[in-house]
Amino acid sequence: MKVLGLDxxxxxxxxxxxxxxxxxxxxxxxxVRRSPxxxxxxxxxxxxxxxxxxxxxxxxFADLDRIAVTVGPGAFTGxxxxxxxxxxxxxxxxxxxxxxxxxxxxxxxxxxxxRAGRFLLVAVDSRRxxxxxxxxxxxxxxxxxxxxxDPAAIPGWLDGLYPSGPLxxxxxxxxxxxxxxxxxxxxxxxxxxxxxxxxxVAALGAVRPTGLPVDPFYLRPPDVTLPKTGGPKxxxxxxxxxxxxxKAVPGGAAA
Numbered sequence: 418m419k420v421l422g423l424d425x426x427x428x429x430x431x432x433x434x435x436x437x438x439x440x441x442x443x444x445x446x447x448x449v450r451r452s453p454x455x456x457x458x459x460x461x462x463x464x465x466x467x468x469x470x471x472x473x474x475x476x477x478f479a480d481l482d483r484i485a486v487t488v489g490p491g492a493f494t495g496x497x498x499x500x501x502x503x504x505x506x507x508x509x510x511x512x513x514x515x516x517x518x519x520x521x522x523x524x525x526x527x528x529x530x531x532r533a534g535r536f537l538l539v540a541v542d543s544r545r546x547x548x549x550x551x552x553x554x555x556x557x558x559x560x561x562x563x564x565x566x567d568p569a570a571i572p573g574w575l576d577g578l579y580p581s582g583p584l585x586x587x588x589x590x591x592x593x594x595x596x597x598x599x600x601x602x603x604x605x606x607x608x609x610x611x612x613x614x615x616x617x618v619a620a621l622g623a624v625r626p627t628g629l630p631v632d633p634f635y636l637r638p639p640d641v642t643l644p645k646t647g648g649p650k651x652x653x654x655x656x657x658x659x660x661x662x663x664k665a666v667p668g669g670a671a672a
Contacts, residue, residue, distance in 0.1 A: 418435075418436070418437065418438065418482045418483070418623055419434060419435070419436050419474075419476055419480055419481050419482050420434070420435040420436075420481070420482060420483050420484070420485055420619045420620075420622045420623045421433070421434055421467060421470075421471070421478075421481050421483075421484045421485070421506070421619065422434075422435060422484075422485045422486070422615035422616060422617075422618035422619025422620075422622060423463065423467065423484065423485070423486045423487070423499040423502060423503055423615055423618070424486070424487045424499055424522065424612075424613045424614070424615045424618055425459040425463055425487070425495045425496065425498040425499040426487040426488070426489050426490075426491030426492065426495055426496040426499065426519045426522075426613055427491045427492060427495065427519065427541060427542065427589055427612055427613060428454045428455060428456060428492070428495075428542070428589065428612065429451065429452075429454055429455075429610075429612035429613060429614075430451070430452040430455060430458075430459040430462050430463055430466065431449065431450065431451040431452070431466070431612075431613075431614060431615035431616075432449075432450050432451075432463065432466040432467040432469075432470045432615050433447055433448060433449040433450070433470060433614070433615035433616040433618070433619045434446075434447070434448045434470050434471060434473075434474040434476060434619065435447050435616070435619035435620050435622070435623055436448075436474060436476070437623070445620070445623075446474070447616045447619070447620070448470050448473045448474040449470065449614070449615060449616045450466045450467075450469050450470040450473070451466075451614075451615070452466065454610070454612065457494075459495055459498045459499075460498045463498060463499060463502055464502060467502070467506075478506055478509070478510055479510065481506075481510060481512055482512070483512055483513045483514070483515060483622060483623075483627065484503045484506055484507055484512055484513070484514050484515070484622070485503075485514075485515045485516075485517055485618045485619050485621060485622020485623075485625070486499045486500055486502075486503040486514060486515075486516060486517065486618065486622075486631070487499060487516075487517055487518070487519050487522055487613050487618055488500065488516040488517065488518060488519075488631060488632065488633055488634045489518065489519055489633050489634035489635060490518070490519055490520075490541055490543070490549040490563070490634055490635060490636050491519050491541060491549075492544065493633075493635075496519075496633055496634075497633060500631070500633060503631075504631075513627035513628070514631045515621075515622040515625045515626075515627060515629075515631070516629065516630075516631035516632070516634075517613075517618045517621050517622060517625070518551075518634055519539075519541050519549075519613050519634075520539045520541070520549075520551035520559075520563060521621060522613035522614065522617050522618050522621070523539045523541070523587050523588050523611060523612070523613055524537055524539050524551075524553050524557055524587065525557060525617050525620075525621060526587075526609070526613070526614045526617040527585070527587050527607045527609075528607075528608070531585060531605075531607055531608060532555065532557075532585050532607070533555070534555055534583055535555060535582075535583040535584060535585040535603075535605070536552060536553065536554055536555060536560070536579050536582060536583065536584050536585070537552070537553040537554075537555075537557070537584075537585050537586075537587060537607075538550065538551075538552050538553075538575065538584060538585070538586050538587070538591075538594070539551045539552075539553065539587050539588045539591075540586060540587070540588040540589075540590035540591050540593075540594045541588050541589060541590055542588075542589045542590040542593075543565060543590075543636070543637070546567070546568055547565045547566060547567055547568065548565070548568075548588075548590040548593070548594060549563065549564075549565055549590075549636050550563065550564050550565065550566065550571070550574075551563045551564075552575070552578050552579060560578050560579065561577075561578045563636060564636070565636045565637060568597055571594065571597050571598070572597060572598060572600065575598065581601070581602070582603065583603040583605075584598070584601055584603065584604050584605070585605050585606070585607055586598075586604070586605070586606050586607065587606075587607035587609075587611055588611045589610065589611040589612055590611070591606055591607065591611055592606065
């Protein structure tokens with residue numbers, strides 16, 4: 418099975434080809450191409466990256482079995498770039514698309530040795546004061562719902578899910594989150610840049626079921642104002658809005 422993984426959900430931009438047998442990581446070949454972190458410009462970079470990674474893997478779009486893509490949460494414009502590319506390739510080649518949340522992509526990208534025996538809190542930069550948060554247990558099963566609490570409410574929110582015990586922070590907002598949780602006794606930061614990796618996205622896409630909706634996953638409404646008149650009308654994105662300190666449920670996200 419060959420899976421093309423794409424990510425532009427945050428400030429990263431990456432593409433990868435996973436080539437192996439579904440459910441068997443041993444022997445799988447992964448070819449990755451990543452650009453430096455960028456605030457904008459992923460639209461111009463992503464497709465050439467995908468073409469390069471396919472060429473390096475000795476494959477073409479016609480050789481793919483499925484496409485996996487991050488669906489968010491993340492930057493409104495960024496996550497839609499990879500989604501649009503994935504859907505376009507999928508339509509042209511009649512391929513299934515599998516959506517992977519940014520939370521899952523980051524969590525599964527943390528080395529096993531680092532997260533052994535620890536709960537994992539993934540924090541994604543929301544471009545606001547409140548980060549996007551998801552807690553996982555040591556087996557990477559989600560604990561509670563994703564949330565976007567006010568920074569002052571984060572310690573209490575976390576205490577309600579995991580009052581004490583070893584905790585590892587991951588994600589591109591982990592370093593900002595750490596001082597807020599300094600009172601916890603066993604706290605550590607995961608290595609790496611905390612961005613989703615298309616290699617992880619592709620590997621997860623190889624084992625996730627097909628046929629589920631692949632929609633943008635938002636924890637708050639996007640910072641976009643549509644014109645009241647003129648221009649084509651577009652459907653509003655599915656949103657799981659979170660009030661400060663509250664929980665939120667993904668709306669239409671495949672994970």
